Amino acid sequence: SPSPWLNLPASFTGEVFGDEVSDPDRVDVSALVGSMAATTFGRSYLAWHNYQVAAELHRRLVGDRGDHDFLLVDGFADCATRVSVALAITQHAAEQLLHQAVALRDRLPQVAQRLREGRISPERVIAVISRTDLIDGADCAAEVDAQIAAELDLHDGAWSAERLRDMVDRIVYRHDPDAVRERRRRAVDAR
Numbered sequence: 001s002p003s004p005w006l007n008l009p010a011s012f013t014g015e016v017f018g019d020e021v022s023d024p025d026r027v028d029v030s031a032l033v034g035s036m037a038a039t040t041f042g043r044s045y046l047a048w049h050n051y052q053v054a055a056e057l058h059r060r061l062v063g064d065r066g067d068h069d070f071l072l073v074d075g076f077a078d079c080a081t082r083v084s085v086a087l088a089i090t091q092h093a094a095e096q097l098l099h100q101a102v103a104l105r106d107r108l109p110q111v112a113q114r115l116r117e118g119r120i121s122p123e124r125v126i127a128v129i130s131r132t133d134l135i136d137g138a139d140c141a142a143e144v145d146a147q148i149a150a151e152l153d154l155h156d157g158a159w160s161a162e163r164l165r166d167m168v169d170r171i172v173y174r175h176d177p178d179a180v181r182e183r184r185r186r187a188v189d190a191r
Helices: 029-061 075-087 091-107 109-117 122-131 141-154 163-177 175-188
Strands: none
Touching: 029 091, 029 109, 029 122, 075 091, 091 109, 091 122, 109 122, 109 141, 122 141, 122 163, 141 163, 163 175
């Protein structure tokens, strides 16, 4: 059967190199650059979609039972195994994906929305998730999420790893200085 990507909406590619373009040499350079930008937004949307599906799988297979039971095969392991097989990734990578999906769903829903909109890349959203781990379940988590999302809205263009790290740490520090200190202590211990 034909690839489903032949039916990909033209907005994901900036209408370049689709079925409607018979001569790619006639496409101007600006359209090519725009196509690359559109593809990047599409990658963010698809990453958001994968996280949504993973979070729903987690909800259905793990539910409120927590991350791990102390059994050899629990709901979380079963869920990760299914993701691992479907995506052809390791069990560990699937478990990380599930943790990230649940973090976006429960702790960072507004940041997840910015991923959907292409305001942050899939690679950078992983950094936000990891840098906010220590406020998981804290009363300030919703405020931190809102402030990070507001910062992402204010800045057009790409975020460097350092700039994003500093922005997230600054926001977390305002609400929970001990969380940032603990992250730094763990980083030093891990060296």
